[in-house]
Structures are given as structure tokens and as C-alpha cells.
Amino acid sequence: MSPPGRPKGESRSAQREGRPVGPPGRPKGESRSEPREGSPMNDAAEIGAPPLAQAMWIAAVASARLREGMPLERGLALAHERISAQIGGRRMHPRAAAAAKDIAFTAARHRALTDALIARLATRPPSEPVAALLGVALAQLATARHAAYAVVDQAVQAAKQDGATEGAAGFINAVLRNALRQFDALVDEAERDDAVRHNLPSWWLQRLQRDYPQHWQAIAELQREPPPLVLRVNLLRTTRAAYLERLAQAQLDATAVGTAGVWLHQACPVERIPGFTAGEVTVQDAGAQLAAEWLDLADGMAVLDACAAPGGKTAHLAALAAIDLTAVDIDAERAQRIDQNLARLGKHAGATVRVLVTDVLRAAREGRLPPDHYDRILLDAPCTASGIVRRHPDIPWLRRPEDVAQLPTQQARLLDALWPLLAPAGRLLFAVCSVFSEEGSQQIQRFVARTPGARLIPLPVRGGSGRLAEPTVQLVPAETDAGTAEGWPGVHDGFFYALLEKQS
Ligand SMILES: C[S@@+](CC[C@H](N)C(=O)[O-])C[C@H]1O[C@@H](n2cnc3c(N)ncnc32)[C@H](O)[C@@H]1O
Structure with missing residues (x-):
């Protein structure tokens, strides 16, 4: 688990008294x-x-x-x-x-x-x-x-x-x-009342306290803050160094995060982000940027992005190598954005991308997605989205406790249906933007236990000399400089990742 990061929840009574809180120039809650x-x-x-x-x-x-x-x-x-x-x-x-x-x-x-x-x-x-x-x-x-x-x-x-x-x-x-x-x-x-102080329904807070007995407070405090604005530099169009230089010239304060990310410190509507319209950058949380990196793509691979819309990760995958990519989503409206994102951001010269609007479970059952075929599968599964509350503060108020029972069942069905599509020695990356263990570690433990030949490949949780390998990675929302110098994003939302290899 990554550190919860800089606790930012100064007392609101300080704020009511008119003392400045939060980073200079940004009132808390703004x-x-x-x-x-x-x-x-x-x-x-x-x-x-x-x-x-x-x-x-x-x-x-x-x-x-x-x-x-x-x-x-x-x-x-x-x-x-x-x-x-x-x-x-x-x-x-x-x-x-x-x-x-x-x-x-x-x-x-x-x-x-x-x-x-x-x-x-x-x-x-x-x-x-x-x-x-x-x-x-x-x-x-x-x-x-x-x-x-x-x-x-x-x-x-x-x-x-x-x-x-x-x-x-x-x-x-x-x-x-x-x-x-x-x-x-x-x-x-x-x-x-803790639930009031952390602005969460009681059932949600209890889950957080159970899963993170040491860190729940820091997680809850950070989730209450507005999100950082993080971009992924499109390396097909520019370099990160050149883009940072461009921001500096425009007097926009920014820092590098992860391997291709830029944390823009100032609020900015997307159409005003330098180079956004021309596809030099896209808005993508640094934790989400890890997915395509961890799939370790090579030219010629057949890749399935099983739950692809709106295509943030599809575009990243398509930029990295000359792959044959199939992107599937059940939601036609959301799927349109995959094409829009690809049109704006482009793709690797040798890459091909096919977008299918269909239920991936059905497509697998009907043989429209061939078995034993894909070298890489990304399953960015539907989930409670409990890791991205900073971006969507309505989420805790939309979800019900029953969702935490129902969504893991849906995720398990997707895992079971996609696994036979993986080629021998192929790899499937399971991802959810959740901090609840039912959707993360528990889900994967159960999958590995019931699936012969499924082996967890450790994931690097720090770059450079501080490199650590974890069988699965649970990121919790963070905003810290830790690891940034080694290419590890210290600024990210909450995600769970597990990389599984199919052994013959
Ligand atoms: C977490 S979102 C994916 C985000 C996307 N990977 C990205 O990075 O932009 C999950 C997606 O799964 C899709 N989905 C849910 N059930 C599905 C199914 N049975 N078949 C295909 N797509 C499905 C939803 O429509 C939703 O767009």
C-alpha cells in the first residue's frame, strides 16, 4: 500500500475563524x-x-x-x-x-x-x-x-x-x-461523529476502518479534498521535458509524476490546458497511468481492453507499441468517447484498434473474442469507484452497501469469462478504482484459488533504487513527493492492481 500522503485536513474551525488553511491561494474545499x-x-x-x-x-x-x-x-x-x-x-x-x-x-x-x-x-x-x-x-x-x-x-x-x-x-x-x-x-x-467529520455514510466509514485500521483517517481526509489535476504526456507527440518547459513558459506551475505524468498545480478547464486539443496531453490520474505500463507491451501482441470506455487506458495502450488492440465496452454512449480520445491522441504507427460495443461476457461466450488468443488483457472492471471520491464526491452518497456485495460478483464473472481468452504465458491485469478489499485483494485471492494455472506476477511499487515488488498493489489516494524522483507517482487516486500470468 502506498502512504496516504500529506494529511491536509486542518480544522475547519480554523477556517471559520478566517485563518488560511490548505496550500496558499487555495481555500480548503475549493x-x-x-x-x-x-x-x-x-x-x-x-x-x-x-x-x-x-x-x-x-x-x-x-x-x-x-x-x-x-x-x-x-x-x-x-x-x-x-x-x-x-x-x-x-x-x-x-x-x-x-x-x-x-x-x-x-x-x-x-x-x-x-x-x-x-x-x-x-x-x-x-x-x-x-x-x-x-x-x-x-x-x-x-x-x-x-x-x-x-x-x-x-x-x-x-x-x-x-x-x-x-x-x-x-x-x-x-x-x-x-x-x-x-x-x-x-x-x-x-x-x-466520525462519519460527519469525514463526510461519509457510516457503512462506508466502517469498511474503511476495517480495511485500513492504521490509515483510514488519512485516506478519508484526503478523499474530502478536491482532486489534483494530473496529465499524461502523449509521448507520440512530445516529450515530458519539452512539455514541462512549455508550461513553465506559460507560467503554469507543474511537477513531473510517474514516468509520463505531469501534475498541473493550478485549476484549468481542459480546453485551456496547453496542447490538450492538439493531443499532446490528456487528463489521466497517475495511478491510472500505471495500467498500460504494467502490461509491458511489445510489437505484434494481441491485446484486449475488456472494459474500455471512455478509453483513457485504451489510448495509452495504443500509444505504446505496434499492437493489435480490441477495445470492448457495453455502453454505446461511453464507447463513443473511445473513438474521440483516439482521434485526438493518435496511436502508435503500427498499432491497429478495433472498438466493439458489446457485453464482453456475451462476446466471449459466443466466440466473437477468440479463446487462447490474447497476449495481454486489461480488465478495468466496473466497481464502487471508492478510490476516486476526490473526483466524484457524490459517489459515497450514490452507493449502497448492497453494491459492495453485487459488484464483486460481476467482477468475478468478468475474470472467469476473460481468462480462457488469454494465450498461454499471456498476462491479464485486473484493475479497479476502489479501496475496498472485497473488490481488490479478496477478489484476486479467490480467483487464484479457483483458477488452475493463474499465477500472480509481482508489481513494482517504487521506481529506481527504492524498488519493491508486491504480489498485488492497493494504492490509496495520496499526495506526496515520495518516490517521485524514481519515477513512482506520489500523487494518485485509489486503485487496486493484480497482474496474472497464464501458466500452461
Ligand atoms: C472503470 S470503467 C473503464 C474505464 C476505462 N478503462 C478507462 O480507462 O477509461 C468500466 C467500464 O466497464 C464497462 N462494462 C461494464 N460491464 C461490462 C460488460 N459486461 N462488457 C463490457 N463492458 C462492460 C462500463 O460500461 C464501463 O465503461
């Missing part, structure tokens, strides 16, 4: 991937910031959908569309969507706290839309992103815009004003 209003890398300063009420309204509608089980990104898109139609598109501020995303993500990162505050402050349980708007406003108060009076005033204005909340505008005003009178005391009391 998104690094999504630019804030007025950030130098967006247009807000030129065109003016969107009205807070408008952004809070969109964020609250999306947060209400999250409470019904809809992922936040999708809820935000729908809310923006619906509210634009309601108010007339021209009255929608051009940056309202970005500001709403920032507010909704902040609310998700404070969901346990705001639920606890609402339970304490509301004389009766509010409806879901009212609770969502209160949650959005309380999270803004907790992070002190705007003057408290403005948050209260704009939340009330937002309430009045929407039929689902307009009748509760007075109630929202009263709850928020009451919260402000005793905010620190209320937060301190609520945060005595």
Missing part, C-alpha cells in the same frame, strides 16, 4: 479542477461572476436529484437545461454552470455535516428540494466562500425562483439565520 469565479484561468473576471442565487438554484436542483440517486454531473446538466428553459436562455449567466458545479461539489463534500445541521435546526424534516437548497447554502457557510449575509440572501432568492421551494423561503431564511448564530458550536458538536 476545486482545483474546476475553476472558481474570478480565477485567472477563466472568463468570469471579464464577464462578471454569475449571480450566486442562480448558481445555488442549479446546484440545489442537482443536489436534490442526487438524493434520488442521480449522479451529480448528470443532475447538474439537467438542472441547467431546465432552469435555462424556465428563465429564458439569455438570462442564464454563461458561467452559471461552472459556478453551480463548484457549489454542488462543495455541498457533496459537506453532505454529512449539512444533513446533521439540518436535523438539528429544522423543527420538521424539510422536503427533499428544501433540504437540498439548505445543504447547498450551509456548505457555502461552512467553507466561508462568500459573505454569510450574501449566502443567506441569495439562498432565499433561489428558493423564491422554484415552485418546489418558494413556499419555504421564510423557513430557509430562519434556518440559515439560526445556523449562523451558533455555527461553530453546531459544527463542533456534529463533527464529534
